[in-house]
Amino acid sequence: MVAVVELTGGPGTGVTYARAAFGLLPGRRRGSALPDVELVHRGVTVDRAHLARYDRVCGLRLTDALPATYPHVLAFPLAMRLMSAADFPLPLIGLVHVTNRITVHRPIDAGSRLDLTVRATDLREHPRGRQFDIVATASVDGAVAWQGVSTYLRKESASSTPAAAGPDPLPAGGAVWRLPTRIGTDYAAVSGDRNPIHTSRLGAKVFGFARPIAHGMWTKARCLAALEGRLPAAYTVDVAFKQPILLPSTVRFTSAATGDGVGFAVRSKRPHLTGTITAPVSGDTPR
Structure with a gap:
């Protein structure tokens, strides 16, 4: 049975990263399975000034x-907190965010009070290590309005058979984005994701x-900003994170209609992100 833990606040993400770094010291014992727990924070309100800063950093309209990506920041x-717990089976530092799926079941007004939940599910083997999902939901008045599923990979070995590149269905051309170094620190400030690989040259070098x-x-939020005029009220947006974007960089954004929605990508000489926007599956809401 899943244990529900109610929270009203806690240490900032900077403290959590420090605790996670301490957990990398030799001798740390970890659990063998994902914790059977769901963290809940009820009655969360949106700071409109913070929302405006987030929108500006990501190129979104005010x-x-x-x-769609903002409840991810709230959660x-x-x-x-869940991934840095002492019994979590994989260390937080070194995890790679490989895919993210967000479903907007209905628009959320900035004046709403949100009930947030987060849990970890499906620890499984991967050709390069182990991966799992973090499932987050945002409910308004007792009904789920938003769900996010982030898949994280812990690399433990090199891939013996690299995946073959698939066909590229997207057209050439598109929009050119010139991304300054400050994107890393600016987004860290509004998102709370202060992983040093995004904010520090030294921190980035530690991880290669x-x-x-x-x-x-x-990057996902910036893509949705480029598509804002084409987004329906309810949709699912799936992305796969490919090669990282080194800062500063110049990349190209492309999009095209597909049979059931929109496909989009961010590329330079290498693919950085591929994604699709489709209608949500009827009844596809979490428990």
């Missing part, structure tokens, strides 16, 4: 409707990157 401290890299969720 409106009273929450962007992120809960996810961090020559320069800081852009947050994957910033």
Whole structure:
């Protein structure tokens, strides 16, 4: 039976990253399974000034409707708390965010009071290690309005058979984005994701990157900003994070209609993100 833990606040994500770094010290014992717990934070309200800063950093319009990616930011401290717990089977530092699915069941007004839940599910093997999902929901007046599923990978071995590249259905051309280094620090400030690979050249080098890299969720939000005029009231947006974007960089955004929605991508010489927007599956809401 899932244990429900009610929260009213907690340490900031900076403290959580420090605690996670401490957990990398030799001798740390971890659990063998994901914790059977759901974290809940009820009555969360939106700071409109913070929302405006987030919108500006991500290139979104300033409106009273929450962007699809904003509840992810609200739920992120809960996810961090869960993944940095002493019994979590994989260390937080070093996890790679590989995919993210968001379903907007209905628009959320910035004046709404949100009940947030976060849980970890489906620890499973991967050719390069192990992966799991963090499932977050945002409910308004007792009904789920938003759900996010983030898949994280812990790399434990090199891939023996690299995946073959698939066909590229998107047209050439598109919009050119010139991304300055400050994207990493600006997004860290509004999202709470202060992982040093995004904000520090030294922190990035520790994990094998020559320069800081852009947050994957910033890239997803920026893509949705480019598609704002084409987004329906309810939709599912799936993305796969490919090669990281080193900052500063110049990348290209492309999109095209598909049979059941919109496909989009961010590329330079390498693919950085691919995604699709489709109608949500009827009845596809979490428990």
